[in-house]
Amino acid sequence: MRLFLLPISTRRSLIYCEKLHEKAVSERNIFDKATIKAATTWTTWEKDDKALWDWKKKVTFYGNQALKQIPYEEWGLKTIPALTAKRRKAILEGTEKYQVIFPGMYLHQEKVPEILKKLATERQAMHRSKIIWSVIAMPFTIPFMLIPVIPNLPFFYLVYRSWSHWKAFSGSKHLEFLLQNNLPTPNPSWELDEVYTAGLMYPNRLISRAAPRPTKEQAEEVSRVVVQQTNDGEEDVMVLQRWNGKLIAEQFKLPDMEIEIERAVEQVENSIKAKDELIEEKLELEKATAEPGKTAKDLLPKELTHPLEELDKKIHHKAEDIAEGNGNEVNKEEKK
Structure with a gap:
């Protein structure tokens, strides 16, 4: 089993x-x-x-x-x-x-x-x-x-x-x-690693189907970027896309798996979004304790208030560079 x-x-x-x-x-x-x-x-x-x-x-x-x-x-x-x-x-x-x-x-x-x-x-x-x-x-x-x-x-x-x-x-x-x-x-499973990496490298299912299969080096780089975006485990970052459920189900010939993955991704996405919105609300409520013209959010370090949407965009942008053979440029940007 x-x-x-x-x-x-x-x-x-x-x-x-x-x-x-x-x-x-x-x-x-x-x-x-x-x-x-x-x-x-x-x-x-x-x-x-x-x-x-x-x-x-x-x-x-x-x-x-x-x-x-x-x-x-x-x-x-x-x-x-x-x-x-x-x-x-x-x-x-x-x-x-x-x-x-x-x-x-x-x-x-x-x-x-x-x-x-x-x-x-x-x-x-x-x-x-x-x-x-x-x-x-x-x-x-x-x-x-x-x-x-x-x-x-x-x-x-x-x-x-x-x-x-x-x-x-x-x-x-x-x-x-x-x-x-x-x-x-x-x-x-390397097959799962491939599908997960493709889901983070490419923007949709159509491009993922047409694109070459990710290499091991690309998979390692994308997974490393994901770890970086967690801020030493403090942030919860999505690693699976909703449209990717169909590709995983097809890979293992388990059609019933698709709807289970899509449902889980939707619920986790909504949960992360709700948590982020709750933090935003709490920070705004502290406005009275902040300096004039600023909210409590403005006084926090930028890395703590960076939106999760930006984290996802960063993953996709870096992964796209990797897919185009620009891995060296990504590394240079990281060092900066």
């Missing part, structure tokens, strides 16, 4: 488990059948133009907006299957192999166990609590059954959320069990 540990920024990573195979119809349990039925129904509703007041399309629209708010960590853990007795036995006997694939130039191997442990254990208590509260709240949705035409949407939402939390909780327990048995085996 392959697990992918994909750094989204220098501080946050997504875990994704490769689906080994689709279950045969005869092997599907009631949860598998219910999941497939729900997915089919949702897709049908998205295209239904005949429903009264167009309620099906409205439900799926707002439902999809709500799904975007589910943390990417939960989505990632949900891709890890539950730890069955058969899998547990195979792990203990060493007959089933597990490996974690990651871009070695953008995520140091010694940090991998720590990140996996955090992903496995940090949210377990929360998922357990949410399952309980979702089940407790279900009876209170009974009055919604009296609404004609439209089904009891609050009830089905609670059912979905309890199932989602259970899937994430099961995945986290599986991952924790692997770590307790010194699995999975770390496996740095």
Whole structure:
């Protein structure tokens, strides 16, 4: 089984488990059948133009907006299957192999166990609590059954959320069990390094497809620039672009991975932006304590208030110089 540990920024990573195979119809349990039925129904509703007041399309629209708010960590853990007795036995006997694939130039191997442990254990208590509260709240949705035409949407939402939390909780327990048995085996991937480097060197997917594959020297230089932009680990810097998710998914022939990456990148980008805006607000509130005509922000060292957008631009500009064979000029600028 392959697990992918994909750094989204220098501080946050997504875990994704490769689906080994689709279950045969005869092997599907009631949860598998219910999941497939729900997915089919949702897709049908998205295209239904005949429903009264167009309620099906409205439900799926707002439902999809709500799904975007589910943390990417939960989505990632949900891709890890539950730890069955058969899998547990195979792990203990060493007959089933597990490996974690990651871009070695953008995520140091010694940090991998720590990140996996955090992903496995940090949210377990929360998922357990949410399952309980979702089940407790279900009876209170009974009055919604009296609404004609439209089904009891609050009830089905609670059912979905309890199932989602259970899937994430099961995945986290599986991952924790692997770590307790010194699995999975770390496996740095040059293919991932290539895609990550191309994502930082080129501005979009089209150019990245047409451009030559990055060399090892280029990858090392771009990863070094990223480290520099973190200000000795004080800043959280994006290392993965949203459009790059499709290229990673294509590289490993895992189409379902694309949406997981895009969702994670969007959430991390918004989180970094929100944090930056909060700092701006706090600095402006301190205006009264600053010198006349200046804000508290003006009194801080420039390196502490440098916008994250400028950091990203700097990475792209330097990476473009590298791609054009101007690596020496970049080094001269760094020395200045």
